[in-house]
Amino acid sequence: GSQAKESNVDVLIIGAGPTGFMLAVWFSRLGINARIIDKSSDKVQAGQADGLHPRMMEIIDSFGFVHRPLTECTIGFEACYYEPDANGQLHKVDRRAEGIPGISRYNGSVIHQGRIEQWFIDAIDGFSKGTMKVERPILPDSLDIDESRIHDQTAYPVTVKVRKLAEQDAHPEQYGHRVQNGLHRQFGGEEDNRTAAADDSAYETIHAKYVLGTDGAHSWVRKQLGIVPVGETTDHVWGVLDIVPITDFPDIRKRCSIHSASEGSMMVIPREGVVVRFYIQLKGDVEYQEQPGTANSSVPAARRIDRSKITADMILERAQRIMAPYTLEPAETLWFTGYQIGQRVAPTFHKHERVFIAGDACHTHSPKAGQGMNVSMMDAHNLAWKIAHVVRGRARPSILSTYESERLQVANDLIAYDTKLSRLFSAPPGTISTDEFRKVIEQGMAFSTGCPIDYDASLLVSKPNRKTSDETFTSSLATRLFVGQRIPDHRMGGQCEGRPWWLHERLPSTGAWRILNFCGDFQSHDTLKQNVRDVGEYFVSADSFVKRYTPKETRFDSVVDNILIHACDNWAVEWNDVPEAWRPKDHRGVVDYWKVFGDMDNLQGNLNPPTNEGRTTGIYDKFGIDKDVGALVVVRPDGHVAKVTRADMEGVKELEGWFGAFMVPAN
Ligand code: FAD
Structure with a gap:
């Protein structure tokens, strides 16, 4: 056989989700020598995240393709709150402008993640004149940092060995449902025995100046660095359902928060076309199964739900009960998922300021604040230009420390907000006052737009150090x-x-x-x-x-x-x-x-x-x-x-x- 390939690259991005794409769009525009690999043979096709907050819209505008969300998304203008009256009957208690009017030229906009990824792929193609493409399906096998060379800016101190997978092995196994869903096993872990494509040319040793791990919540890169996320798993189980609904609910094309008397809470997110997404609390619908924990999981074994038991019908039925007396039937079911909420933040986002992690690899939380994909992409937006400055020799590597100091604060603020919101949504009916419920949502409204994110004093922000996390200057x-x-x-x-x-x-x-x-x-x-x-x-x-x-x-x-x-x-x-x-x-x-x-x-x-x-x-x-x-x-x-x-x-x-x-x- 031939020799395995060996190559140098300034920046290697591992993971082509929204976070990896945000890095890639910067690097392609700035002409940085960068590659992006992903273990999966396809981008996301359905479901997953779908909300772009106003700040993300501004950023997309700054890369020149805001016309795509503006023409393809559903844009949020109004929000309604439904609560039970004294007789337990559901009724509308408030109707208000969605978000914070005037904070941005853009409103929060929603569309499925696969479409968002497509805009980025197209933009990257344009900026790089077709030279930067996601390389798939490529799985990294090892990552090593040569510590003796981390201070040498001409060196390529990070070595990543990868292999190209055989096409049939590059799809996650979905649990047996007819409808596309988010209930699949992860692949590519330590015990992975998937075959590489047949010949030696499937193997490559990549030497990089910087490696950026944007490989999601189960991040392989994070594990290589020995970083263990800190936080807690809750009992809160959430179902997500994307359907084309047939309903007499009057505000189905508005963002709604519905808090029923005894059936739980849910959120209504109108989506592109006639699609609507429902986020629903599933407590009581699913059983906690005795499941063995995996070595790298911080979810204790006995407390895990068996996600394979979650069905679209189960989520729909719960939604119908929360929404009653309004009717809800699906004309079409597009996607669903269910998950147990874990709120975790990695205690550090880098190793030797040569390998960085960003996005879900750094923080996970519930989907309710609509922040996951946004905050993830914002990590990348913060990191990419700094890496580019250093790689091009424009700035000293000392600026790179501001990535963690700026984004760790945001991640912690996000988890704090999410914790408050999750407890409210998942509290037993009747134990939380509706006033309290609305107050927390309103307090979080500004944060949720992404606009007031405030970085503390550093080499790159000239102001006095702040004493409290919300102190402005x-x-x-x-x-x-x-x-x-x-x-x-x-x-x-x-x-x-x-x-x-x-x-x-x-x-x-x-x-x-x-x-x-x-x-x-x-x-x-x-x-x-x-x-x-x-x-x-x-x-x-x-x-x-x-x-x-x-x-x-x-x-x-x-x-x-x-x-x-x-x-x-x-x-x-x-x-x-x-x-x-x-x-x-x-x-x-x-x-x-x-x-x-x-x-x-x-x-x-x-x-x-x-x-x-x-x-x-x-x-x-x-x-x-x-x-x-x-x-x-x-x-x-x-x-x-x-x-x-x-x-x-x-x-x-x-x-x-x-x-x-x-x-x-x-x-
Ligand atoms: P990801 O989108 O997870 O992207 C990671 C990428 O890295 C993937 O393309 C993956 O194939 C690749 N990868 C992983 N491991 C490796 C490896 N070892 N080597 C190479 N490549 C690798 N958010 C919501 O707001 N609402 C939702 O309803 C919702 N549902 C979700 C359902 C599912 C099944 C998942 C996975 C996520 C969901 N999210 C949801 C979260 C949202 O999708 C993420 O917050 C967002 O995508 C974060 O982007 P990311 O790029 O950091 O990670």
């Missing part, structure tokens, strides 16, 4: 902008053309940092006029730190993108009055016109608001920036506010030192 220069949170979206006026823009439209996920110079109303203040000139001159000078970090062969704005947002009357500002730094030219001398914006309050002309979205205040007001003072706002490549400082040379010098702590000069 704003600079006195931008009193409504939370440092550590994603920068909120807002309207601003394009200077070159008088067109209104959304700020986020100018912040696509390209891996660039942004310095937003809120230079104020410089036409009314000589100091501000001098400041914007000085700052502009600095950025075009040879000494500029932006130039220092930008490789000669790349675009001027590929590492740090300078954007000017003034507060002058846009008709009083002439294009040629704008300092050159914000009218940059490419190698042909063609100007990039989209670096200069004005506050919407001062946007004159035919396109002056009200626009379709109605009239809003200007961006200075929205962010709490004084038009007579201004501010420099640094936005990270993932959209989080990193730092706020003065819009003058003192501020610029401060930024120079700040970037200098982790960035690496280019040429």
Whole structure:
């Protein structure tokens, strides 16, 4: 036979679920040398997660394919609460806007996971010009880290041996049901004896600089690192059912939370087309079976439910009883699953900052908050650009520690919220007041949008360390902008053309940092006029730190993108009055016109608001920036506010030192 293959790669992603795809979309866009493998021969076809929270919609927009969820998803606008009256009769007690109106341009949107994965596959295909494909069905056999080389950035210290599986062995065995479901055994564990494809070429030894384990709740990578998730298993058993319903329930196309007098609770999630998903508490419907625990499972043996006994009919019957007197019949049953809730978080998300885990590999919890896939993909969104910075030599590896510090906090917050919610949903009927129930859901509403996620002080977030997990920080220069949170979206006026823009439209996920110079109303203040000139001159000078970090062969704005947002009357500002730094030219001398914006309050002309979205205040007001003072706002490549400082040379010098702590000069 021939020799087994051997190769080098900068980044190896193990697991092509939503988390792996989020990493891959970044790496494909940034041109990182990365591969993605999966043991399964197919992507998810039906069921599983289905909710995209508003922040995820913003992120999808930042990668340029938000038109797909906008046209294909069911978008949530209203939510209803049903509770029993004094006679135990179910009735509607509240009807409200879904989510937090105004927190994002996007609403929560739902569609099955397989479709979401397809959008990512298409985007990755586009960005990589067809060169980055999920390699399937490939199973890793071993993972070794050469500790002697972990500090050498030119080395490939992680070795993963993989084998390509024979096609017939690359499907999970589904328990015997006719309907597609999520009740299958895991495969590819330690005792795996599946055959490799016939010849030697099925085996490969991959040497990688970084290995990212996005291989789900039963993560093989996590086990190789010896990381054991911490947490507890509950008795709460949940059924999930995707059907096309026939019903007289009046709010079937709204998100509903139904709390019955004696039959339990459920959630109604209207889905794409006429599909509806039900999340239902199954306590009492399933028996706890004596089952042997497996070596790596933290579910104690005797407390496990026998998932193979769960049927679609069983879940449906429970739903009918909770919903009574309304009727519910399936015209079609698409998918179902059942699971026992375990709330666990891995105590660490990496080994030697060379192998990282993300997504379900780091945290598992109930599906009720609709956060699993979102928080998982957000882990990847946080990690990918940092890895890319280090692999490309733009930043020091020390930035990588912020991945765990930022995402572990989010995972812990998520579990805390989920614990509260799960107890409420699974509490015996009659023991929880309906007020309490609604209060917890409302408190969690903002968190569930993904928008207020707030990273603590670090190398990449300039603010004081916080004392409590919900303590926010704003600079006195931008009193409504939370440092550590994603920068909120807002309207601003394009200077070159008088067109209104959304700020986020100018912040696509390209891996660039942004310095937003809120230079104020410089036409009314000589100091501000001098400041914007000085700052502009600095950025075009040879000494500029932006130039220092930008490789000669790349675009001027590929590492740090300078954007000017003034507060002058846009008709009083002439294009040629704008300092050159914000009218940059490419190698042909063609100007990039989209670096200069004005506050919407001062946007004159035919396109002056009200626009379709109605009239809003200007961006200075929205962010709490004084038009007579201004501010420099640094936005990270993932959209989080990193730092706020003065819009003058003192501020610029401060930024120079700040970037200098982790960035690496280019040429
Ligand atoms: P996953 O989506 O699990 O992806 C992991 C990927 O890694 C898979 O493609 C897998 O084939 C691959 N893989 C695993 N092991 C290896 C290995 N050793 N080598 C190579 N590849 C490997 N969430 C909800 O919100 N609602 C639900 O109803 C719901 N139902 C679910 C039902 C099932 C059966 C499952 C598995 C998950 C469900 N989830 C649900 C959770 C949701 O799907 C996850 O939170 C989300 O997919 C997390 O994404 P991930 O990429 O981290 O992990």
